[in-house]
Amino acid sequence: MYKIVEKRRLNPSVTWMTIEAPLIARKAKAGQFIILRVDETGERIPLTVAGYDPDKGTVTIIFQKVGKTTMHLDELEVGDSILDFVGPLGRPTELEGYQKVAVVGGGVGCAIAYPQAKALHKMGVKVDVIAGFRNKDILILEEEMGEVADHLYVMTDDGSNGNKGFVTVKLQELIDAGENYDLVIAIGPLPMMRAVCNLTKEAGIKTIISMNPIMIDGTGMCGGCRIKVGGETKFACVDGPDFDGHQVDFEDAMRRLAIYKPQEKQAVEDHICKLGGIVNNG
Amino acid sequence: MANMSLKKVPMPEQEPNVRNHNFEEVAGGYTEEMAIEEAGRCLNCKHKPCVSGCPVNVRIPEFIQKVSEGDFAAAYEIITSTNSLPAVCGRVCPQETQCESKCVRGIKGEPVAIGRLERFVADWYAKNREVKAQKAEPNGHKVAVVGSGPAGLTCAGDLVRMGYDVTVFEAFHTAGGVLMYGIPEFRLPKAVVQKEIDQLRKMGVKIETNMVIGKVLSIDELMEDGGFEAVFVGSGAGLPNFMNIEGEELLGVYSANEFLTRINLMKAYKEGYDTPILNVRSVAVVGGGNVAMDAARCAKRLGAEKVTIVYRRSEKEMPARLEEIHHAKEEGIEFRLLTNPVKILGDEKGFVTGMECVEMELGEPDASGRRRPVEKKGSNFVLDVDCAVIAIGNSPNPLIRTTTKGLEANRKGCLVVDEDSLQTSREGIYAGGDTVTGAATVILAMGAGKQAAKSIDAYIQGKNQ
Numbered sequence: 001m002y003k004i005v006e007k008r009r010l011n012p013s014v015t016w017m018t019i020e021a022p023l024i025a026r027k028a029k030a031g032q033f034i035i036l037r038v039d040e041t042g043e044r045i046p047l048t049v050a051g052y053d054p055d056k057g058t059v060t061i062i063f064q065k066v067g068k069t070t071m072h073l074d075e076l077e078v079g080d081s082i083l084d085f086v087g088p089l090g091r092p093t094e095l096e097g098y099q100k101v102a103v104v105g106g107g108v109g110c111a112i113a114y115p116q117a118k119a120l121h122k123m124g125v126k127v128d129v130i131a132g133f134r135n136k137d138i139l140i141l142e143e144e145m146g147e148v149a150d151h152l153y154v155m156t157d158d159g160s161n162g163n164k165g166f167v168t169v170k171l172q173e174l175i176d177a178g179e180n181y182d183l184v185i186a187i188g189p190l191p192m193m194r195a196v197c198n199l200t201k202e203a204g205i206k207t208i209i210s211m212n213p214i215m216i217d218g219t220g221m222c223g224g225c226r227i228k229v230g231g232e233t234k235f236a237c238v239d240g241p242d243f244d245g246h247q248v249d250f251e252d253a254m255r256r257l258a259i260y261k262p263q264e265k266q267a268v269e270d271h272i273c274k275l276g277g278i279v280n281n282g
Numbered sequence: 283m284a285n286m287s288l289k290k291v292p293m294p295e296q297e298p299n300v301r302n303h304n305f306e307e308v309a310g311g312y313t314e315e316m317a318i319e320e321a322g323r324c325l326n327c328k329h330k331p332c333v334s335g336c337p338v339n340v341r342i343p344e345f346i347q348k349v350s351e352g353d354f355a356a357a358y359e360i361i362t363s364t365n366s367l368p369a370v371c372g373r374v375c376p377q378e379t380q381c382e383s384k385c386v387r388g389i390k391g392e393p394v395a396i397g398r399l400e401r402f403v404a405d406w407y408a409k410n411r412e413v414k415a416q417k418a419e420p421n422g423h424k425v426a427v428v429g430s431g432p433a434g435l436t437c438a439g440d441l442v443r444m445g446y447d448v449t450v451f452e453a454f455h456t457a458g459g460v461l462m463y464g465i466p467e468f469r470l471p472k473a474v475v476q477k478e479i480d481q482l483r484k485m486g487v488k489i490e491t492n493m494v495i496g497k498v499l500s501i502d503e504l505m506e507d508g509g510f511e512a513v514f515v516g517s518g519a520g521l522p523n524f525m526n527i528e529g530e531e532l533l534g535v536y537s538a539n540e541f542l543t544r545i546n547l548m549k550a551y552k553e554g555y556d557t558p559i560l561n562v563r564s565v566a567v568v569g570g571g572n573v574a575m576d577a578a579r580c581a582k583r584l585g586a587e588k589v590t591i592v593y594r595r596s597e598k599e600m601p602a603r604l605e606e607i608h609h610a611k612e613e614g615i616e617f618r619l620l621t622n623p624v625k626i627l628g629d630e631k632g633f634v635t636g637m638e639c640v641e642m643e644l645g646e647p648d649a650s651g652r653r654r655p656v657e658k659k660g661s662n663f664v665l666d667v668d669c670a671v672i673a674i675g676n677s678p679n680p681l682i683r684t685t686t687k688g689l690e691a692n693r694k695g696c697l698v699v700d701e702d703s704l705q706t707s708r709e710g711i712y713a714g715g716d717t718v719t720g721a722a723t724v725i726l727a728m729g730a731g732k733q734a735a736k737s738i739d740a741y742i743q744g745k746n747q
Contacts, residue, residue: 023498037455043548043556044455068556084455086492216548216557219453219494220679221520222540228531233524238681252531255632259533263558 001081002036005058010140013065014108015074016050022057024087030119031093031112031210031242034059035218037084038072045069046215048112048187048241049088059087062111062140068267089218090241093185093208095119100126102174102181103149104167104196106188107133112210113187114141114148121148128174128181129153132167132192136160168195175203183208186245190254197245207245211236213256228252285322288391293398298612302582305467305551308609309373312402314352321350323387324394331384332396337729338365338436342381342396349399358407361400366439366482367432367728369408369474370461372401375725376603408477417486421445423742426510428495428682431459432724433516433715435479436731437738438487444739448486449510451493456547459518461724463547464539466576468583472546496681501689501711511745512710512738515697516731519716520679524672525568529626534560534634538569538577538673545580562669564588566637568623569673570600571721575607577671578615589615590665594622594642594655620644620655624662626670637665678717686711696720703737704730712738 006018024034033048051060065071076082093116101120105113110131120127129149133139134157146152153170155163163170167188175181184207186196193209200207215225218237225236228249234240294310295301301308312320324346332342341360348357361368377383377397385393425441427434430452438448456462461475483489495501495517504510522537524530536544541559544550548557565581567574570593581589591610593600596619600607611617620642627636641661644653678695690698690707697706697713704712714730716722 023493027498041549041555043558084492086453086455086494086498088497089494216540216543217454217520219497219520219681221522222543223522223524223537224540226524226531233526233531252632255533256531259560260558267556267558 001083002085003081004076004078006060007076007078010062011138014062014111014138014140015065016060016062016111017073017076018051018058018060019082019085020057021059021085021087024085025052025057025059026054028052028059028088029092030095030115032088032090033212033218033241034061034085034087035089035215036061036073036082036086038069038076039083042072042083043069044084044216044218046089046212046218046237048210048212049115050111051115059085062108064108067264068271071268071271086218090237091239093119093210093242095123095125098125098183100128100179100181101183101185102128102130102171102179104130104171104184104186104188105132105145106167106186106192107138108140109188109192109210110141110145113185114145116185116187117145118148126150128179130155130167130170130174132157132188134158166195167192168199171196172199175199175205181205185209190250190257193245194250197248197250201246208242209245209248211241211243211248211253213253214259227256284325285319287323290323290392290395290398291316291320293395298609298614301468302579302613305583307471308468311405312398314354314406317349317354317399317402317406318352320395321346321399324350325386327386331386332381332394335381335384337380337725338371338732340365340368340371340381340400345403346394346396346399349403354403354406355411357403358411361403364732365728366436367478368400369404369478370432370470371725371728372397372399372404373470373474374465376723378604380725405474408474418443418445420447423447423746424449424508424510425738425742426451426501426504426508426513427516428501428513429453429459429516429518429715429717430457430479430489431516431518431715431727432461433518433717433727433731433734434459434514435482436728437514437516437714437735438731439482439485440732440735441738442482442485442487444735446739446742447488449488449490451495451499452489452491453494454547455491457489457491459516463543464573464576465724466542466546466580468579469576494681496685501682501686505710511742512712514731514734514738515682515706515711515713515717516715516727517679517682517717518727519676519721521677521695522672523675523677525623525674527623527625529628529634530672532626532628532634533632534562534628534669535626536669536671538567538573538671539676541577541671542573542580545584551584559584560669562586564590564667565669565671566590566592566618566623566665566667567671567673568592569675570595570602571673571675572602572606574671574673575602575610575615577673578610579613581669581671582613582615586669590618590667591615592618592621592623592637592639592665594620595652596620596644599652618665622655622657623670627664634668634670637667637670638662639665676716676721678720682717694720703741704734705737705741710741
C-alpha cells in the first residue's frame with residue numbers, strides 16, 4: 001500500500017497528489033512514469049511523474065479526472081492508500097547538451113512539462129515556458145513554472161487571461177522574433193503536440209514529445225502501447241515515453257487512444273450513478 | 283493385482299458447449315475412488331522410467347503406491363519432496379511427452395494418468411489438510427529471485443527449504459507470472475496458484491510485488507546494498523513478437539500477452555472489474571502453440587460467435603499439446619491450417635474488419651526439422667474478423683540484460699548460462715526458464731529453478747567455507 005501524504009486541487013478537474021514511495025522517489029527522473037492501481041478491481045493506469053523528493057521519499061502525480069479510475073483516485077484523501085504503485089518506468093528525458101529550450105505544455109500536460117523545465121533550469125539552461133489552457137479558470141502551476149522559467153507565457157484559448165491563442169501562436173511569434181531554441185519539449189493532448197511538431201518541423205527545431213498511450217504492465221510485456229515512429233513500431237513503455245515528435249504517427253496514436261471510448265463512457269456513467277452525484281468536467 | 287484396463291480412468295469434464303460459455307475449470311478432477319482405481323494401473327516398475335521423464339524428478343511410482351493404498355497425505359509428502367507446485371504441474375505439464383511417454387503401460391494401451399493423479403493428490407491435500415508451514419533452520423544467507431513465475435517460485439521454494447532467506451521480486455501487482463496472467467482460469471484456476479504461493483510464503487519466502495528490477499533497483503544494487511549473496515533471474519520471455527505486416531496497429535489487434543493479461547490477471551470478463559476489453563464477434567488467433575489455444579478459447583468465452591486459429595503449417599507441426607487442440611476443437615474453435623496472414627484490414631476509425639490470408643503448402647524441412655511452409659501464389663482470401671490475436675511467441679525482456687553490467691546474452695537476447703550450474707557470465711548471478719531458453723513450458727522453467735537452487739546452495743556454501 002502506498003500512502004497519500006498530500007493532496008490539493010489545482011482546478012476543478014485536476015488534482016495534485018503526493019504519495020509515499022521511497023524506492024521510486026530515489027530513482028525517478030524527469031520524463032519517467034509510474035503505473036498505479038487504486039484497488040483490487042481497478043485497472044492499471046500510467047501517469048507521468050510530476051515530481052519526486054528522494055529525501056522525503058515521495059513521488060508527486062498530477063492527474064485530470066477523465067475516466068472512472070482518475071475519478072476514483074480523486075475521491076481518496078490524505079491518509080488513504082493506493083493499492084499498487086510501480087516505477088519508475090520508461091526512459092528519462094535526455095536533457096543534456098542544450099543551451100536554450102522552449103517547454104510547451106497544454107492543459108494538464110503542464111504537470112509533466114514543469115519537472116522538465118525545472119530540471120533544465122537547474123542545469124543552467126535557458127528555459128522559456130509556454131503554457132496553454134482553455135480559459136483562465138483552469139490555469140495550473142503558474143507560480144511554479146514562473147519560478148523555473150526565464151520567460152513564462154500563459155495562453156488561453158478564449159483570451160480570458162488577456163493572452164488569446166493556442167500555444168503554437170506564441171511559439172511561432174517567439175521563433176519569428178529570433179529566439180534561437182535548440183530544443184522544443186511539447187507535452188499535452190495529441191492534437192496540441194501535433195500542431196507544435198508541424199510548426200517546429202517547418203522551423204527545423206528538434207522536438208521531443210511525451211506519449212501516454214494505453215498500457216497494462218509498463219515493462220514491454222503487453223505491447224498495447226505500441227506506436228509508429230518513423231515507420232517503425234515502438235513500445236512507449238520501454239522505448240519511450242519520449243519520442244522525436246517529427247517522427248511520430250499522430251493519426252495512429254489518436255485512434256489507438258480512443259479504442260475503449262464507449263466502455264470508458266459507460267464506466268464513468270455507472271460510477272457517477274453509484275455516487276448519486278453530478279460530474280464536473282472542469 | 284494391478285488394474286489391467288488399457289484405458290485411463292476418464293476425467294470428469296464440463297460439456298464442451300457449456301464450458302465454452304464460462305471460465306470455470308474444464309476438467310473436474312478425480313474423486314478418491316477414481317484416483318485409487320487409476321493408481322491401481324501402475325505396475326510399480328523397478329527401473330522407474332517415468333521418473334526420468336520428469337524435469338523435477340517426482341518420485342512417481344512411490345506416490346502412486348500411496349494413492350492406491352488410500353494414503354493421500356503420504357502421497358503428497360512424496361510429491362512435494364521434489365516439486366513445489368504439484369497442483370499446477372498436475373494441470374499444465376505436457377505429461378504425454380514427459381513422464382507418461384515413458385510409462386510401460388503406454389506400450390499397449392494408455393499410460394497411467396500420472397498428471398491427473400498428481401493433481402488429485404494436491405487438490406485433496408489442499409482441501410483436507412491444514413498445510414503445515416515447516417520452516418527450515420535459517421542458515422543466515424540471503425538470496426534474491428527476480429520474477430515470480432514457475433522458475434522463480436520453484437527456485438525460491440527449494441532455497442527456503444534449505445534455510446536460505448529468500449526474497450522474490452515481482453514486477454506485477456500479483457505474484458505467479460505466467461501462471462497468473464497467461465494461463466486461463468479454466469485451465470488453471472487462479473485460486474489454485476494462489477494457494478501454492480501462500481504455501482511458499484508460510485515457509486518463509488518473502489514476495490515483493492510492484493518491483494521492476496532493472497528500474498527501481500538493479501541487480502548490482504541488490505547484491506551490493508541489499509546483502510543478497512546470489513541472485514536468480516527468472517524474468518521470463520515477456521516481449522511479444524508481432525508479424526510486421528500491414529495493419530497490426532489497428533484497433534482490435536492484440537498480442538496474446540495483452541489479450542490474456544486483460545482477461546486472466548485484470549479479469550476484464552468479470553462484472554465489477556474496471557479493465558476493458560473489446561466486445562468481439564469474430565476472432566482470428568494467429569499461431570499454433572498452447573498460448574494460441576488459450577487465447578482462442580478465451581475469445582470464445584468472451585462471447586465471440588466465431589473463433590479461428592490461423593496457422594501456417596499443418597496440424598502435425600502444431601507445438602500445442604494434443605489435449606489443448608482437442609479441447610479447442612470440442613469447444614467449436616475452427617482451424618485454418620496452412621494459412622498465413624498477409625495484411626489486417628480496418629475501417630475509417632481504425633477498427634479491424636478483416637484479415638487477408640494466403641494459403642500455404644509444405645516444402646522442404648527447415649532448420650527446426652519441420653517442413654517449411656511456402657505461399658501458394660494467388661490463393662489470397664479475406665477472413666471476416668473484428669479482432670486478431672497474435673500468438674507467435676515472445677522474446678526475453680531486455681530490462682535485466684540492459685541494466686546489469688557484464689551479463690552475456692545471445693543473438694536472440696536470451697541470457698547465456700553454464701549448462702550445468704545455470705550461472706550467467708556474472709559470478710553469483712544465475713538464470714533459468716524462458717529468459718534463457720526463449721518461450722518454453724512451465725515444467726522446464728521449474729526444472730531450471732530447481733537446478734539453479736542447487737547451484738546457488740553449492741556456490742554460497744563453497745564461498746563460506
